[in-house]
Amino acid sequence: MTMPHVLVANIFFAPYTYGGATVVAEEVARRLHDRHGWTVSAFSAVSRDDLSPYALRKMQAGPIASYVINLPPGRAYAEMYSNPVVTEAAARLLQALAPDLLHLHCLQELGTGPIRAAREAGVPVVVSTHDFWWLCERQFMLTADGRYCGQDPVRIENCQGCVLDHSRALTRSRHLSAALAQADLVTYPSDFARDLSRKSGIFAHRDAVWRNGVTQPGPQFAEAQARRRARGGPHVFAFCGGPSQLKGWPLVRDAFASLRRQDARVLLVDGAPQGGWWDGIQLSRLPGQWTVVPRYAQQGMDDFWVEVDTLLFPSQWKETFGLTVREALCRGIRVIQTDSGGTVEHDGPDRDRLLPIGAGPECLAKEILHALDRPGPPPAAIPVTSFGDQAEAFVQLTAGLIEPRGQWPRRKEGWQRRTA
Numbered sequence: 001m002t003m004p005h006v007l008v009a010n011i012f013f014a015p016y017t018y019g020g021a022t023v024v025a026e027e028v029a030r031r032l033h034d035r036h037g038w039t040v041s042a043f044s045a046v047s048r049d050d051l052s053p054y055a056l057r058k059m060q061a062g063p064i065a066s067y068v069i070n071l072p073p074g075r076a077y078a079e080m081y082s083n084p085v086v087t088e089a090a091a092r093l094l095q096a097l098a099p100d101l102l103h104l105h106c107l108q109e110l111g112t113g114p115i116r117a118a119r120e121a122g123v124p125v126v127v128s129t130h131d132f133w134w135l136c137e138r139q140f141m142l143t144a145d146g147r148y149c150g151q152d153p154v155r156i157e158n159c160q161g162c163v164l165d166h167s168r169a170l171t172r173s174r175h176l177s178a179a180l181a182q183a184d185l186v187t188y189p190s191d192f193a194r195d196l197s198r199k200s201g202i203f204a205h206r207d208a209v210w211r212n213g214v215t216q217p218g219p220q221f222a223e224a225q226a227r228r229r230a231r232g233g234p235h236v237f238a239f240c241g242g243p244s245q246l247k248g249w250p251l252v253r254d255a256f257a258s259l260r261r262q263d264a265r266v267l268l269v270d271g272a273p274q275g276g277w278w279d280g281i282q283l284s285r286l287p288g289q290w291t292v293v294p295r296y297a298q299q300g301m302d303d304f305w306v307e308v309d310t311l312l313f314p315s316q317w318k319e320t321f322g323l324t325v326r327e328a329l330c331r332g333i334r335v336i337q338t339d340s341g342g343t344v345e346h347d348g349p350d351r352d353r354l355l356p357i358g359a360g361p362e363c364l365a366k367e368i369l370h371a372l373d374r375p376g377p378p379p380a381a382i383p384v385t386s387f388g389d390q391a392e393a394f395v396q397l398t399a400g401l402i403e404p405r406g407q408w409p410r411r412k413e414g415w416q417r418r419t420a
Contacts, residue, residue: 005039010105013044014061021130031391042066087113112179124401148317153199189321190342213390238308240269248314254361264288313337329382
């Protein structure tokens with residue numbers, strides 16, 4: 001039997017990698033190819049002045065053929081979620097590649113058109129949500145002043161004071177809900193994300209919680225970590241969220257400023273694609289040692305985490321998953337975090353010490369002191385899902401959608417939904 005061919009679509013994909021959802025899309029795709037023998041192609045976007053508007057270019061990212069469409073600036077609001085030119089490009093790709101499955105990740109700016117194109121081509125569709133784009137035009141359920149709106153469930157009629165044009169937001173909401181209902185399977189990275197989506201009126205033909213994996217520590221990590229800790233030195237905190245209210249940077253800054261302790265080192269990860277997140281941020285007056293470090297790649301993250309004792313994750317919104325938290329936990333690194341949605345669905349330590357969203361810097365300062373002054377050994381590594389586990393779960397979830405190539409029905413007049 002010929003192994004399946006899956007076409008993966010995400011707003012970014014290698015060689016243009018950015019964001020946690022892109023990491024998940026790429027890593028699962030690689031493991032489907034390497035471990036399961038699947039053929040994998042990718043469809044993603046760029047926005048470049050040196051290419052014609054909507055030009056489609058083929059690039060090769062390792063074993064994966066990557067097809068990149070150039071999205072021009074100045075597109076209309078509706079084209080961000082339903083773009084007929086992108087839909088036509090997706091249709092041409094589906095016709096040329098004849099994949100057995102279309103796997104859609106983050107579709108902001110690409111739009112829902114690939115779902116329609118797959119229906120017309122008779123290709124089964126899996127949509128994997130990573131954020132709240134399907135519920136909120138701001139994607140992360142943030143108000144205009146950058147605060148988590150807290151709707152549970154989300155009701156579009158309550159968004160009038162937040163969106164610029166409520167009528168077009170309503171049209172968007174209805175369009176996305178109808179489009180998602182046409183997918184064969186919708187996956188969510190956490191129970192929190194699925195529960196909120198269901199309560200908010202997202203109805204899928206079939207849905208499932210498909211938890212994201214992380215890159216596991218290498219075989220030499222524990223030994224290198226033990227050597228580093230044995231050398232002593234200041235307790236090392238890491239903050240990967242950037243200088244924003246959303247990720248809790250003001251809390252981190254104010255908490256350390258209030259302590260006036262010099263026996264701590266803080267690593268600030270610069271996650272911007274070209275660097276510069278922390279440019280202009282005043283750090284010299286904060287107590288302790290503060291260092292800005294480049295964002296880490298998947299292959300080299302052990303070099304970063306081996307230096308860290310405690311991850312600071314004071315996120316101020318209900319996130320759908322939290323890759324960074326899991327990366328730390330599986331390496332025996334303590335986590336100080338807020339009670340932030342899907343980020344707490346793990347077996348990590350200190351669950352009784354979760355910080356409430358909206359709490360002041362004094363709550364975080366208390367936990368920082370607890371980490372600095374706590375006697376005893378560091379926590380043990382916590383088992384978390386790997387990308388290999390996630391790929392295996394995907395194979396199982398989609399087994400009923402994929403039949404031997406050339407033997408499952410393709411109807412010229414359109415898409416035919418299978419029954420379970």
